Amino acid sequence: MRFDELIHQPTRLKIMAYLTGLGADAQVEFGTLQRELELTEGNLSRHLARLEKAGYVRIEKGYEKKRPRTWIRLTGAGRDALEDHLAALEELARTARYPGAAVREEQ
Amino acid sequence: MRFDELIHQPTRLKIMAYLTGLGADAQVEFGTLQRELELTEGNLSRHLARLEKAGYVRIEKGYEKKRPRTWIRLTGAGRDALEDHLAALEELARTARYPGAAVREEQ
Numbered sequence A, B: 001m002r003f004d005e006l007i008h009q010p011t012r013l014k015i016m017a018y019l020t021g022l023g024a025d026a027q028v029e030f031g032t033l034q035r036e037l038e039l040t041e042g043n044l045s046r047h048l049a050r051l052e053k054a055g056y057v058r059i060e061k062g063y064e065k066k067r068p069r070t071w072i073r074l075t076g077a078g079r080d081a082l083e084d085h086l087a088a089l090e091e092l093a094r095t096a097r098y099p100g101a102a103v104r105e106e107q
Helices: A010-021 A030-037 A042-051 A078-097 A101-106 B010-020 B030-037 B039-054 B074-097 B100-107
Strands: A057-064 A066-075 B027-029 B056-064 B068-073
Touching: A010 A030, A010 A042, A010 A066, A010 A078, A010 B074, A030 A042, A030 A066, A030 B100, A042 A057, A066 A078, A078 B010, A078 B027, B010 B030, B010 B039, B010 B068, B010 B074, B027 B030, B030 B039, B039 B056, B068 B074
Parallel strands: none
Antiparallel strands: A057 A066, B027 B068, B056 B068
């Protein structure tokens, strides 16, 4: 349940949520991801580079019918980090709504 | 259920969650808020100014036993915006975990 500032950034949170929604070991092509999330090429590239550096996504370049393609998939570490971050957000939401909850649990 | 980039910033999200946890119309002194959230004076000031400009918090300066004091409270608009943002985060978490959920609902 760790709050992860890298994942928290709105665009990266949406990228991670999209990727985990694909299911285990699934990958998506850069252009598809760009269209789905309505991002510019530069913006998506920049955020993917940050996520790759953290080990949260794997990026593979290759060819499909002689056209260059870039494939992106979530790593196991990325999936775990996203799950932890979502749990941290839910805890924060719970505390915000029921401020006495944490104290009451101690009784 | 509106994703609010202003509130989403980690420090501001924690400030807003703390303030809403105080209950309706409650206020907190600047120094207390600074200690509770473990922020520097400059950092807290900067984020509170952003939240005040958006109309999400109200900041009042005054004196207590001749010492200058700054009081902060959440506005109704701030409470509504936080609630909307938390709902957006929960929706995002739900979609990330159960990617087919949104589609299945349509059937």
